[in-house]
Amino acid sequence: MSVPHWPAPTAATPVSATVPLPGSKSVTNRALVLAALADGPGVVRRALRSRDADLMVAALRALGARLEPSAETPASVDWHVTPGPVRGGAAVDAGLAGTVMRFVPPIAALADGPVSFDGDPHARKRPMGPILDALRALGARIDNDALPFTVTGPLTGGEVTLDASGSSQFVSGLMLSAARFPKGVTIRHAGPPVPSQPHIQMTVQMLRAAEVAVDDSEPDVWRVEPGPIAARDVTVEPDLSNAAPFLAAALVTGGAVTIPAWPRVTTQPGDALRGLLTSMGATVARDEHAGAADLTVTGTGEITGIDADLREVGELTPTIAALAALATTPTRIRGVAHLRGHETDRLAALATEINRLGGDAEETGDGLVIRPRPLRGGVFHSYDDHRMATAGAVIGLRVPGVEVENIATTAKTLPEFAAMWTAMLESR
Ligand SMILES: O=C(O)C1=C[C@@H](OP(=O)(O)O)[C@@H](O)[C@H](O)C1
Numbered sequence: 001m002s003v004p005h006w007p008a009p010t011a012a013t014p015v016s017a018t019v020p021l022p023g024s025k026s027v028t029n030r031a032l033v034l035a036a037l038a039d040g041p042g043v044v045r046r047a048l049r050s051r052d053a054d055l056m057v058a059a060l061r062a063l064g065a066r067l068e069p070s071a072e073t074p075a076s077v078d079w080h081v082t083p084g085p086v087r088g089g090a091a092v093d094a095g096l097a098g099t100v101m102r103f104v105p106p107i108a109a110l111a112d113g114p115v116s117f118d119g120d121p122h123a124r125k126r127p128m129g130p131i132l133d134a135l136r137a138l139g140a141r142i143d144n145d146a147l148p149f150t151v152t153g154p155l156t157g158g159e160v161t162l163d164a165s166g167s168s169q170f171v172s173g174l175m176l177s178a179a180r181f182p183k184g185v186t187i188r189h190a191g192p193p194v195p196s197q198p199h200i201q202m203t204v205q206m207l208r209a210a211e212v213a214v215d216d217s218e219p220d221v222w223r224v225e226p227g228p229i230a231a232r233d234v235t236v237e238p239d240l241s242n243a244a245p246f247l248a249a250a251l252v253t254g255g256a257v258t259i260p261a262w263p264r265v266t267t268q269p270g271d272a273l274r275g276l277l278t279s280m281g282a283t284v285a286r287d288e289h290a291g292a293a294d295l296t297v298t299g300t301g302e303i304t305g306i307d308a309d310l311r312e313v314g315e316l317t318p319t320i321a322a323l324a325a326l327a328t329t330p331t332r333i334r335g336v337a338h339l340r341g342h343e344t345d346r347l348a349a350l351a352t353e354i355n356r357l358g359g360d361a362e363e364t365g366d367g368l369v370i371r372p373r374p375l376r377g378g379v380f381h382s383y384d385d386h387r388m389a390t391a392g393a394v395i396g397l398r399v400p401g402v403e404v405e406n407i408a409t410t411a412k413t414l415p416e417f418a419a420m421w422t423a424m425l426e427s428r
């Protein structure tokens with residue numbers, strides 16, 4: 001049965017809205033893994049509820065952890081996590097979630113029997129080779145180089161060299177479970193630069209908060225000592241990457257959007273939106289209070305193009321590209337060749353969909369060049385990519401007749417997206 005396209009609403013007037021955001025996907029899925037491997041029961045509060053988070057919960061349950069919900073709302077839940085011995089014989093569905101396909105196989109290598117993995121059709125195309133080779137080098141057996149595959153432990157841990165230029169998640173995935181490897185792990189990266197360093201920092205900080213010893217003093221080398229992972233009671237920050245399309249709406253419409261509870265200090269890459277959106281013509285203000293702040297972005301309706309290296313914050317590329325397509329001067333996005341291995345080839349998808357609407361976007365070796373050109377309505381394909389769908393919504397604010405294909409794919413990290421978008425436009 002084909003689902004009708006979503007007519008992206010245009011904004012008749014400048015937006016003026018406060019948009020509270022549910023928890024970060026990246027923090028939620030790390031916190032759940034650490035809780036499931038911890039030395040006792042713990043709590044993950046204000047965890048995100050979304051397809052990627054649900055897949056992580058199902059995977060950890062299949063591997064023997066107990067996760068019980070409380071304080072449930074459609075977007076958020078507190079998980080009470082009781083670790084158990086890691087159980088073999090499980091089948092894990094990774095969906096299209098990078099965090100599940102890269103963070104869970106190292107846990108599976110601790111199980112008392114084989115664990116099989118598969119995912120969505122496109123998940124079979126996402127890069128996995130370096131982390132699977134690393135697990136083999138550390139002692140596990142794995143029967144393929146991409147999904148589907150079966151992991152059979154045990155592993156001993158130790159030293160491994162890999163090329164993590166395709167995804168920071170290869171490093172994060174190994175580190176998250178490594179305290180439970182008999183010898184811990186020393187990971188050396190050899191190759192072009194590792195993207196998404198803030199996400200690696202997030203892993204290191206969350207491990208240290210769980211009393212795991214991590215040495216990251218040498219560039220491109222990470223050492224995790226074997227030992228217990230402390231059970232904790234943690235609260236997940238709002239998802240700052242999911243703030244991107246809402247804050248972009250302020251620039252597109254010449255309005256103002258406030259995100260409550262923006263953390264004062266964070267490893268989330270979405271924090272870079274403050275600088276990026278300022279460069280594109282917005283004013284960014286923080287109203288400080290204990291530990292966090294309300295962040296307000298105000299636009300003028302005119303968007304300035306930028307020349308930006310987004311290697312560290314690749315997740316933000318679809319929103320920045322959507323803004324660039326509406327800007328008055330050209331934009332060059334660099335440093336994001338690894339986006340070809342994301343939910344879809346995001347560089348090809350963004351260029352194709354912007355050009356389909358009459359725009360002028362060109363793929364480069366490691367990014368995009370987007371030049372100003374008037375856009376017209378049409379179908380904006382999402383390629384099962386949540387951030388493509390939200391990029392279409394941003395363009396549709398100004399361009400009448402944009403129809404986003406499969407808006408439901410936003411459920412990967414923000415199931416309430418369409419309702420929140422409408423509420424933002426209706427709020428005054
Ligand atoms: O570790 C994480 O939570 C993530 C790391 C990044 O992956 P890549 O380094 O593969 O870009 C990011 O794009 C992804 O959305 C989430």
Ligand SMILES: C=C(OP(=O)(O)O)C(=O)O
Pocket residue numbers: 096097098099315342343387413
């Ligand atoms: C790349 C992304 O996700 P994943 O965790 O599936 O890699 C993303 O959310 O932009």
